[in-house]
Amino acid sequence: MATAPTSEVITPATGTPAPPGRSALRTHLPRVVLYIILALFCIYYLLPLYVMVVNSLKPLSEITSGGMMSLPSDWTIEPWGSAWSTAQVGVEATGLRPYFLNSLMMVVPAVAITTILGALNGYVLTKWSFRGSTLIFGLLLFGCFIPFQMVLIPMARMLGLMGLAGSVSGLIFVHLVYGIGFSTLYFRNYYAAFPTELVRAAQIDGAGFFTIFRRILLPSSGPIAVVCIIWLFTNIWNDFLFGASFSDFDSQPMTVALNNLVQSSTGVKEYNVHFAGAIMAALPTLLVYIVAGRYFVRGLMAGSVKG
Amino acid sequence: MGFLDIKNATKSYGAVKVLYETDISVEEGEFLVLVGPSGCGKSTLLNMIAGLEDVTSGDIAIKGRSMIGVKPAERNIAMVFQSYALYPNMTVRGNISFGMEMHGIAKPERERKIDEVAELLQIQPLLDRKPGQLSGGQRQRVAMGRALTRDPDVFLFDEPLSNLDAKLRVDMRTEIKKLHQKLGTTIVYVTHDQIEALTLSTRIAVMYGGYVQQLGTPKEVYDNPANMFVAGFMGSPSMNLFPARVTNHDGTIAAEVRLSDGTQARLPFVSGTMAAHEGREIVLGIRPEAITDRDGADRNSSAIHIVEAPVELTEPAGSDTFVATNMGGKDITARFRADVQVKAGDRFPFAINMEKAVAFDPKTEARIA
Numbered sequence: 293m294a295t296a297p298t299s300e301v302i303t304p305a306t307g308t309p310a311p312p313g314r315s316a317l318r319t320h321l322p323r324v325v326l327y328i329i330l331a332l333f334c335i336y337y338l339l340p341l342y343v344m345v346v347n348s349l350k351p352l353s354e355i356t357s358g359g360m361m362s363l364p365s366d367w368t369i370e371p372w373g374s375a376w377s378t379a380q381v382g383v384e385a386t387g388l389r390p391y392f393l394n395s396l397m398m399v400v401p402a403v404a405i406t407t408i409l410g411a412l413n414g415y416v417l418t419k420w421s422f423r424g425s426t427l428i429f430g431l432l433l434f435g436c437f438i439p440f441q442m443v444l445i446p447m448a449r450m451l452g453l454m455g456l457a458g459s460v461s462g463l464i465f466v467h468l469v470y471g472i473g474f475s476t477l478y479f480r481n482y483y484a485a486f487p488t489e490l491v492r493a494a495q496i497d498g499a500g501f502f503t504i505f506r507r508i509l510l511p512s513s514g515p516i517a518v519v520c521i522i523w524l525f526t527n528i529w530n531d532f533l534f535g536a537s538f539s540d541f542d543s544q545p546m547t548v549a550l551n552n553l554v555q556s557s558t559g560v561k562e563y564n565v566h567f568a569g570a571i572m573a574a575l576p577t578l579l580v581y582i583v584a585g586r587y588f589v590r591g592l593m594a595g596s597v598k599g
Numbered sequence: 600m601g602f603l604d605i606k607n608a609t610k611s612y613g614a615v616k617v618l619y620e621t622d623i624s625v626e627e628g629e630f631l632v633l634v635g636p637s638g639c640g641k642s643t644l645l646n647m648i649a650g651l652e653d654v655t656s657g658d659i660a661i662k663g664r665s666m667i668g669v670k671p672a673e674r675n676i677a678m679v680f681q682s683y684a685l686y687p688n689m690t691v692r693g694n695i696s697f698g699m700e701m702h703g704i705a706k707p708e709r710e711r712k713i714d715e716v717a718e719l720l721q722i723q724p725l726l727d728r729k730p731g732q733l734s735g736g737q738r739q740r741v742a743m744g745r746a747l748t749r750d751p752d753v754f755l756f757d758e759p760l761s762n763l764d765a766k767l768r769v770d771m772r773t774e775i776k777k778l779h780q781k782l783g784t785t786i787v788y789v790t791h792d793q794i795e796a797l798t799l800s801t802r803i804a805v806m807y808g809g810y811v812q813q814l815g816t817p818k819e820v821y822d823n824p825a826n827m828f829v830a831g832f833m834g835s836p837s838m839n840l841f842p843a844r845v846t847n848h849d850g851t852i853a854a855e856v857r858l859s860d861g862t863q864a865r866l867p868f869v870s871g872t873m874a875a876h877e878g879r880e881i882v883l884g885i886r887p888e889a890i891t892d893r894d895g896a897d898r899n900s901s902a903i904h905i906v907e908a909p910v911e912l913t914e915p916a917g918s919d920t921f922v923a924t925n926m927g928g929k930d931i932t933a934r935f936r937a938d939v940q941v942k943a944g945d946r947f948p949f950a951i952n953m954e955k956a957v958a959f960d961p962k963t964e965a966r967i968a
Binding site: 487489490492493494495496497498499503507508511512 | 649650651670671672673676677678680681682684686687688697698701702745
């Protein structure tokens with residue numbers, strides 16, 4: 293646009309209008325640069341996922357011939373089927389399906405029980421605090437920081453004594469013991485900001501211990517419950533050490549099975565099947581994040597900002 | 600024996616005693632206000648009546664029945680909290696009905712009661728809203744509605760107006776008073792605002808440092824404060840307290856007060872009992888409205904004394920003008936009519952109504968006369 297200086301109208305009210313083209317560039321340039329950098333980071337982080345997805349959808353021959361980065365020329369979902377139900381995992385050719393189910397049967401009760409117990413603990417520690425409650429909370433917190441490796445042998449002995457060795461229930465128990473410190477911490481801090489007057493009002497209204505918990509506190513606990521569930525789900529689902537240490541062949545979780553699938557030394561390495569299996573193992577946590585992720589941030593921020 | 604009896608009740612947290620032996624007997628239909636600065640033990644006492652705090656020693660009885668060991672829900676009380684304590688996840692209707700639900704009242708009866716209370720407090724349009732969608736005054740109303748459904752023996756209010764803005768506070772104050780007159784329920788009301796205490800109550804307990812300093816009707820507490828704390832706390836602007844000496848001039852017992860220009864003023868006492876304190880240093884207490892301009896003085900008083908004193912400051916407040924001077928080394932506030940022509944630096948005649956003067960012992964701070 294050619295601007296004739298004579299056409300510029302300068303009024304005292306508006307002052308001097310800046311030449312339009314240059315100022316737009318000046319204000320937008322930093323933003324454009326920023327977005328380019330962010331996009332580069334995005335690509336950098338998404339590249340591994342791209343490699344996994346692409347290679348799980350092509351025949352093995354295309355990978356071994358060196359076309360790891362290229363899109364499949366011959367699309368197939370056969371590696372997925374193989375990883376799910378027929379691939380050799382350890383000694384049996386069952387695919388990952390039974391182990392996926394093991395993981396689900398472990399993670400759902402473990403997360404549910406740990407979250408509910410954590411909420412109850414938080415409720416008692418903040419609203420019904422008793423002599424020594426701070427000490428108990430301190431000990432629970434201490435439990436969060438004990439390294440996994442340290443408890444392996446004592447825990448194995450405990451599970452043996454309780455008759456839970458090598459079972460899914462045993463794994464649930466181990467994860468519950470480890471998770472309860474974190475879930476208590478989350479809920480205690482959340483409920484500490486919960487007005488005690490509400491509990492008192494409910495007491496006067498005639499509500500008992502569990503009624504107050506169920507009717508007054510729990511309905512307001514959504515954000516922190518989501519934080520707790522995501523945290524526990526991710527940790528328990530991704531756990532390898534406990535799964536490898538405390539399970540039998542028929543109770544192995546997904547992570548251990550995936551390892552067995554990849555490490556199987558018979559025949560050729562079916563990379564496309566391995567990629568498919570790895571994605572399967574990662575999908576549930578990904579799903580939980582996508583579904584509940586926005587509550588996660590909201591929950592983490594709760595307490596820091598009022599209202 | 601009263602309707603609500605607090606007998607020798609105390610409260611300690613470990614070694615810290617927050618409430619000393621307290622005896623208050625409340626009659627049915629009374630409006631008792633517990634007033635005092637923060638940390639005086641008033642909220643603790645209220646929570647003890649509610650059963651939210653244990654009684655360390657002594658007893659609290661409602662209708663002659665001891666409440667020791669009785670759960671809050673079984674005391675037949677209702678409480679309105681400072682923060683209103685409305686359940687955020689329930690609608691207004693749910694909030695009001697929750698208590699009845701907990702007490703096993705059938706649904707049709709609950710509905711009937713909700714409608715009744717909603718009409719009384721004019722909150723019908725709000726019944727299906729959540730507390731988050733209400734204004735401060737509306738929340739206050741809902742909190743009262745929740746309390747009203749219980750037909751309680753005793754209503755407990757814990758600083759219910761302190762979260763409202765100034766104008767709304769005055770409106771709600773009037774409404775609470777109207778509600779009390781209409782329902783005639785016994786009320787115990789905690790506040791740190793002495794105006795609320797004076798306007799609402801039938802009796803006031805002024806508390807400080809874990810003790811009840813004075814228990815009496817608003818007029819008694821205002822006109823005849825038991826000690827310097829009560830005198831200074833009740834009333835706004837607060838009572839002028841300044842040192843004076845008791846003298847005897849030809850049989851006239853008077854308080855001799857030093858003014859800021861070095862002259863002495865003599866204020867004869869009305870009561871004869873001051874003769875016993877001749878020669879002693881005392882603290883004289885006179886309320887601002889008993890120190891006026893000459894024409895503003897109480898015509899019914901027979902003990903108006905004129906003292907000429909230098910004016911230090913004037914504060915026009917619309918309806919009155921507050922005039923500051925100095926007596927006995929203390930700043931004194933006098934309440935003049937709004938249109939009196941007076942300015943700082945003048946020497947001006949102050950009319951002091953000695954009928955309203957009280958005297959305190961400077962050491963014990965207790966009332967002498």
